[in-house]
Amino acid sequence: MAKYKNNMNKFIEIAKAIADESRVRILSMLNGHELCVCQIVEVLGLAPSTVSKHLSILRHAGLVEGRKEGRWIYYRISNRSSDIEAQKALAWVHESLARDGQTQEDLRRLKAVLKIGKEMLCAQVVQE
Amino acid sequence: MAKYKNNMNKFIEIAKAIADESRVRILSMLNGHELCVCQIVEVLGLAPSTVSKHLSILRHAGLVEGRKEGRWIYYRISNRSSDIEAQKALAWVHESLARDGQTQEDLRRLKAVLKIGKEMLCAQVVQE
DNA sequence: TTTATATTTCGCCATATAGCTAATGCATCG
Protein backbone atom coordinates (compact mmCIF):
# COMPACT_ATOMS: atom_id res chain seq x y z
CA MET A 1 0.00 0.00 0.00
CA ALA A 2 1.24 3.44 -0.89
CA LYS A 3 2.60 5.54 1.92
CA TYR A 4 0.64 8.63 0.88
CA LYS A 5 -2.89 8.82 -0.43
CA ASN A 6 -4.29 11.05 -3.10
CA ASN A 7 -7.02 12.79 -1.20
CA MET A 8 -6.62 16.16 -2.87
CA ASN A 9 -8.79 15.68 -5.95
CA LYS A 10 -11.58 14.04 -4.02
CA PHE A 11 -11.47 16.72 -1.35
CA ILE A 12 -11.58 19.57 -3.88
CA GLU A 13 -14.46 17.93 -5.73
CA ILE A 14 -16.51 17.69 -2.54
CA ALA A 15 -15.58 21.20 -1.40
CA LYS A 16 -16.59 22.67 -4.77
CA ALA A 17 -19.85 20.73 -4.63
CA ILE A 18 -20.85 22.31 -1.32
CA ALA A 19 -19.53 25.77 -2.22
CA ASP A 20 -22.73 26.78 -3.99
CA GLU A 21 -25.89 28.06 -2.35
CA SER A 22 -28.33 26.20 -4.59
CA ARG A 23 -26.56 22.92 -3.92
CA VAL A 24 -26.43 23.25 -0.14
CA ARG A 25 -30.12 24.22 -0.22
CA ILE A 26 -30.72 20.93 -2.04
CA LEU A 27 -28.67 19.04 0.55
CA SER A 28 -30.64 20.65 3.37
CA MET A 29 -33.93 19.72 1.71
CA LEU A 30 -32.79 16.14 1.22
CA ASN A 31 -31.78 15.86 4.86
CA GLY A 32 -34.56 13.60 6.09
CA HIS A 33 -36.54 13.53 2.83
CA GLU A 34 -36.34 11.52 -0.35
CA LEU A 35 -37.40 13.87 -3.15
CA CYS A 36 -37.89 13.76 -6.89
CA VAL A 37 -36.37 16.44 -9.11
CA CYS A 38 -39.65 18.22 -9.75
CA GLN A 39 -40.22 18.75 -6.03
CA ILE A 40 -36.77 20.32 -5.64
CA VAL A 41 -37.45 22.47 -8.70
CA GLU A 42 -40.66 23.73 -7.09
CA VAL A 43 -38.94 24.82 -3.89
CA LEU A 44 -35.83 26.36 -5.45
CA GLY A 45 -37.63 28.06 -8.32
CA LEU A 46 -34.91 27.16 -10.80
CA ALA A 47 -35.17 25.56 -14.23
CA PRO A 48 -35.32 21.74 -14.20
CA SER A 49 -32.17 21.55 -16.28
CA THR A 50 -30.31 23.66 -13.74
CA VAL A 51 -31.42 21.51 -10.82
CA SER A 52 -30.54 18.38 -12.76
CA LYS A 53 -27.01 19.65 -13.29
CA HIS A 54 -26.66 20.47 -9.60
CA LEU A 55 -27.83 16.98 -8.66
CA SER A 56 -25.33 15.50 -11.10
CA ILE A 57 -22.52 17.42 -9.38
CA LEU A 58 -23.69 16.33 -5.92
CA ARG A 59 -24.06 12.73 -7.05
CA HIS A 60 -20.62 12.63 -8.64
CA ALA A 61 -19.13 13.97 -5.41
CA GLY A 62 -20.77 11.11 -3.51
CA LEU A 63 -23.09 13.37 -1.53
CA VAL A 64 -26.44 12.14 -2.87
CA GLU A 65 -27.82 9.01 -4.49
CA GLY A 66 -30.61 8.62 -7.03
CA ARG A 67 -33.22 5.88 -7.28
CA LYS A 68 -35.32 5.48 -10.39
CA GLU A 69 -38.97 4.63 -9.98
CA GLY A 70 -41.16 4.83 -13.03
CA ARG A 71 -40.92 8.24 -14.60
CA TRP A 72 -39.41 9.76 -11.49
CA ILE A 73 -35.96 9.73 -10.00
CA TYR A 74 -35.86 10.04 -6.25
CA TYR A 75 -32.79 11.55 -4.66
CA ARG A 76 -31.63 11.11 -1.09
CA ILE A 77 -28.56 11.91 0.99
CA SER A 78 -25.86 9.33 0.43
CA ASN A 79 -25.28 7.12 3.44
CA ARG A 80 -22.34 5.10 2.19
CA SER A 81 -20.44 5.23 5.45
CA SER A 82 -17.32 4.01 3.68
CA ASP A 83 -16.97 7.41 2.01
CA ILE A 84 -15.63 9.23 5.05
CA GLU A 85 -14.94 12.50 3.26
CA ALA A 86 -18.46 12.78 1.88
CA GLN A 87 -19.98 11.96 5.27
CA LYS A 88 -17.84 14.59 6.99
CA ALA A 89 -18.89 17.20 4.45
CA LEU A 90 -22.56 16.30 4.84
CA ALA A 91 -22.30 16.54 8.61
CA TRP A 92 -20.69 19.95 8.33
CA VAL A 93 -23.35 21.25 5.94
CA HIS A 94 -26.23 20.01 8.08
CA GLU A 95 -24.79 21.26 11.37
CA SER A 96 -23.98 24.66 9.93
CA LEU A 97 -27.20 25.34 8.08
CA ALA A 98 -29.88 23.59 10.13
CA ARG A 99 -30.95 26.86 11.74
CA ASP A 100 -30.25 29.11 8.75
CA GLY A 101 -33.14 31.31 7.64
CA GLN A 102 -33.05 30.27 3.99
CA THR A 103 -32.98 26.63 4.99
CA GLN A 104 -36.01 27.10 7.21
CA GLU A 105 -37.98 28.82 4.48
CA ASP A 106 -37.10 26.07 2.02
CA LEU A 107 -38.32 23.44 4.47
CA ARG A 108 -41.57 25.35 4.95
CA ARG A 109 -42.14 25.50 1.19
CA LEU A 110 -41.16 21.84 0.92
CA LYS A 111 -43.84 20.83 3.42
CA ALA A 112 -46.44 22.62 1.28
CA VAL A 113 -45.16 20.88 -1.85
CA LEU A 114 -45.26 17.50 -0.13
CA LYS A 115 -48.83 18.14 1.02
CA ILE A 116 -50.25 18.84 -2.43
CA GLY A 117 -48.01 16.15 -3.82
CA LYS A 118 -50.17 13.41 -2.38
CA GLU A 119 -52.95 14.04 -4.91
CA MET A 120 -51.43 15.76 -7.93
CA LEU A 121 -47.72 15.35 -8.23
CA CYS A 122 -45.33 17.51 -10.20
CA ALA A 123 -46.10 20.16 -12.80
CA GLN A 124 -47.98 21.81 -9.97
CA VAL A 125 -47.15 25.25 -8.67
CA VAL A 126 -47.35 25.72 -4.91
CA GLN A 127 -49.13 28.93 -3.94
CA GLU A 128 -47.82 31.75 -1.73
CA MET B 1 -32.52 37.23 19.59
CA ALA B 2 -33.69 36.16 16.18
CA LYS B 3 -35.15 32.70 15.89
CA TYR B 4 -33.13 31.87 12.78
CA LYS B 5 -29.57 32.81 12.00
CA ASN B 6 -28.04 33.82 8.71
CA ASN B 7 -25.35 31.22 8.39
CA MET B 8 -25.63 30.79 4.64
CA ASN B 9 -23.37 33.60 3.43
CA LYS B 10 -20.67 32.83 5.96
CA PHE B 11 -20.82 29.12 5.16
CA ILE B 12 -20.57 29.68 1.41
CA GLU B 13 -17.67 32.07 1.86
CA ILE B 14 -15.73 29.50 3.87
CA ALA B 15 -16.64 26.65 1.52
CA LYS B 16 -15.48 28.64 -1.51
CA ALA B 17 -12.27 29.52 0.30
CA ILE B 18 -11.36 25.87 0.82
CA ALA B 19 -12.59 24.76 -2.62
CA ASP B 20 -9.31 25.63 -4.31
CA GLU B 21 -6.19 23.50 -4.40
CA SER B 22 -3.70 26.35 -3.97
CA ARG B 23 -5.55 27.62 -0.91
CA VAL B 24 -5.81 24.28 0.87
CA ARG B 25 -2.12 23.73 0.13
CA ILE B 26 -1.48 27.04 1.90
CA LEU B 27 -3.65 25.95 4.83
CA SER B 28 -1.75 22.68 5.09
CA MET B 29 1.58 24.51 5.07
CA LEU B 30 0.39 26.91 7.76
CA ASN B 31 -0.75 24.03 9.94
CA GLY B 32 1.95 24.19 12.61
CA HIS B 33 4.03 26.91 10.94
CA GLU B 34 3.92 30.69 10.88
CA LEU B 35 5.11 31.72 7.41
CA CYS B 36 5.74 34.91 5.48
CA VAL B 37 4.33 35.31 1.98
CA CYS B 38 7.66 34.82 0.25
CA GLN B 39 8.10 31.40 1.85
CA ILE B 40 4.68 30.29 0.65
CA VAL B 41 5.50 31.66 -2.80
CA GLU B 42 8.66 29.54 -2.88
CA VAL B 43 6.87 26.31 -2.11
CA LEU B 44 3.83 26.83 -4.35
CA GLY B 45 5.75 28.26 -7.29
CA LEU B 46 3.08 30.88 -7.97
CA ALA B 47 3.43 34.63 -8.50
CA PRO B 48 3.52 36.66 -5.26
CA SER B 49 0.42 38.58 -6.30
CA THR B 50 -1.48 35.33 -6.77
CA VAL B 51 -0.49 34.05 -3.34
CA SER B 52 -1.37 37.39 -1.81
CA LYS B 53 -4.85 37.22 -3.27
CA HIS B 54 -5.31 33.69 -1.96
CA LEU B 55 -4.23 34.79 1.50
CA SER B 56 -6.67 37.68 1.33
CA ILE B 57 -9.50 35.26 0.58
CA LEU B 58 -8.46 32.94 3.41
CA ARG B 59 -8.14 35.85 5.83
CA HIS B 60 -11.52 37.29 4.92
CA ALA B 61 -13.09 33.88 5.52
CA GLY B 62 -11.56 33.84 9.01
CA LEU B 63 -9.26 30.89 8.28
CA VAL B 64 -5.88 32.63 8.67
CA GLU B 65 -4.51 35.68 10.44
CA GLY B 66 -1.64 37.98 9.46
CA ARG B 67 0.93 39.64 11.67
CA LYS B 68 3.13 42.42 10.37
CA GLU B 69 6.75 42.48 11.43
CA GLY B 70 9.02 44.94 9.67
CA ARG B 71 8.94 44.34 5.94
CA TRP B 72 7.36 40.92 6.33
CA ILE B 73 3.85 39.76 7.05
CA TYR B 74 3.61 36.45 8.85
CA TYR B 75 0.51 34.34 8.37
CA ARG B 76 -0.78 31.62 10.64
CA ILE B 77 -3.89 29.49 11.04
CA SER B 78 -6.62 31.42 12.81
CA ASN B 79 -7.33 30.10 16.28
CA ARG B 80 -10.29 32.30 17.17
CA SER B 81 -12.28 29.53 18.80
CA SER B 82 -15.37 31.74 18.74
CA ASP B 83 -15.59 31.29 14.98
CA ILE B 84 -17.00 27.78 15.07
CA GLU B 85 -17.57 27.50 11.33
CA ALA B 86 -14.00 28.43 10.47
CA GLN B 87 -12.61 26.03 13.05
CA LYS B 88 -14.76 23.18 11.73
CA ALA B 89 -13.58 23.89 8.19
CA LEU B 90 -9.94 23.96 9.27
CA ALA B 91 -10.34 20.68 11.12
CA TRP B 92 -11.88 19.09 8.04
CA VAL B 93 -9.11 20.33 5.75
CA HIS B 94 -6.33 19.16 8.05
CA GLU B 95 -7.85 15.75 8.76
CA SER B 96 -8.55 15.11 5.10
CA LEU B 97 -5.26 16.23 3.62
CA ALA B 98 -2.68 15.43 6.31
CA ARG B 99 -1.61 12.28 4.47
CA ASP B 100 -2.16 13.56 0.94
CA GLY B 101 0.78 13.24 -1.41
CA GLN B 102 0.79 16.86 -2.56
CA THR B 103 0.64 18.01 1.05
CA GLN B 104 3.59 15.84 1.98
CA GLU B 105 5.67 17.14 -0.91
CA ASP B 106 4.85 20.73 0.02
CA LEU B 107 5.94 20.09 3.60
CA ARG B 108 9.18 18.58 2.36
CA ARG B 109 9.88 21.63 0.22
CA LEU B 110 8.86 23.88 3.08
CA LYS B 111 11.44 22.29 5.38
CA ALA B 112 14.13 23.06 2.81
CA VAL B 113 12.94 26.65 2.52
CA LEU B 114 12.91 27.06 6.28
CA LYS B 115 16.46 25.68 6.48
CA ILE B 116 18.02 28.14 4.06
CA GLY B 117 15.78 30.84 5.49
CA LYS B 118 17.87 31.07 8.63
CA GLU B 119 20.76 32.76 6.82
CA MET B 120 19.37 34.42 3.70
CA LEU B 121 15.64 34.92 3.76
CA CYS B 122 13.39 35.47 0.80
CA ALA B 123 14.33 36.23 -2.81
CA GLN B 124 16.11 32.91 -2.59
CA VAL B 125 15.30 29.97 -4.83
CA VAL B 126 15.37 26.58 -3.18
CA GLN B 127 17.12 23.95 -5.30
CA GLU B 128 15.71 20.60 -6.49
C1' DT C 1 -48.58 3.72 -31.73
C1' DT C 2 -49.14 8.17 -30.31
C1' DT C 3 -49.13 11.42 -26.60
C1' DA C 4 -47.69 13.15 -22.28
C1' DT C 5 -44.48 13.75 -18.59
C1' DA C 6 -39.95 13.60 -15.89
C1' DT C 7 -35.35 14.05 -16.35
C1' DT C 8 -31.14 14.73 -18.64
C1' DT C 9 -28.06 16.56 -22.19
C1' DC C 10 -26.67 20.20 -25.30
C1' DG C 11 -25.65 24.81 -26.66
C1' DC C 12 -25.51 29.30 -25.38
C1' DC C 13 -24.50 33.56 -22.46
C1' DA C 14 -23.10 36.33 -18.47
C1' DT C 15 -20.41 36.37 -14.56
C1' DA C 16 -16.80 34.62 -11.40
C1' DT C 17 -12.29 33.00 -10.69
C1' DA C 18 -7.28 32.09 -10.88
C1' DG C 19 -3.39 33.15 -13.01
C1' DC C 20 0.01 36.70 -14.76
C1' DT C 21 2.62 41.42 -15.20
C1' DA C 22 2.97 46.12 -13.91
C1' DA C 23 2.22 49.63 -10.71
C1' DT C 24 1.63 51.13 -5.90
C1' DG C 25 2.39 51.02 -0.73
C1' DC C 26 5.25 50.85 2.84
C1' DA C 27 9.11 49.78 5.71
C1' DT C 28 14.21 49.22 5.98
C1' DC C 29 18.85 50.33 4.81
C1' DG C 30 22.67 53.04 2.70
Add this chain to the structure above:
DNA sequence: CGATGCATTAGCTATATGGCGAAATATAAA
Protein backbone atom coordinates in the same frame (compact mmCIF):
# COMPACT_ATOMS: atom_id res chain seq x y z
C1' DC D 1 16.93 61.55 1.00
C1' DG D 2 17.07 57.81 -2.39
C1' DA D 3 17.45 52.91 -3.23
C1' DT D 4 16.02 48.24 -2.05
C1' DG D 5 12.77 44.71 -1.08
C1' DC D 6 8.22 42.49 0.60
C1' DA D 7 3.52 42.63 -0.03
C1' DT D 8 -0.65 44.28 -2.02
C1' DT D 9 -3.60 46.35 -5.54
C1' DA D 10 -4.90 47.21 -10.35
C1' DG D 11 -5.62 45.67 -14.84
C1' DC D 12 -5.69 42.05 -18.04
C1' DT D 13 -6.72 37.23 -20.06
C1' DA D 14 -8.25 32.51 -20.24
C1' DT D 15 -11.05 29.26 -18.19
C1' DA D 16 -14.78 27.65 -15.06
C1' DT D 17 -19.30 28.06 -13.47
C1' DG D 18 -24.31 28.76 -13.04
C1' DG D 19 -28.20 30.07 -15.23
C1' DC D 20 -31.58 29.41 -19.17
C1' DG D 21 -34.24 27.29 -23.24
C1' DA D 22 -34.36 23.69 -26.71
C1' DA D 23 -33.65 19.10 -27.94
C1' DA D 24 -33.00 14.31 -26.63
C1' DT D 25 -34.20 10.19 -23.62
C1' DA D 26 -37.08 7.29 -21.22
C1' DT D 27 -41.12 5.73 -19.16
C1' DA D 28 -46.17 5.85 -18.47
C1' DA D 29 -50.65 6.56 -20.25
C1' DA D 30 -54.13 6.86 -23.88
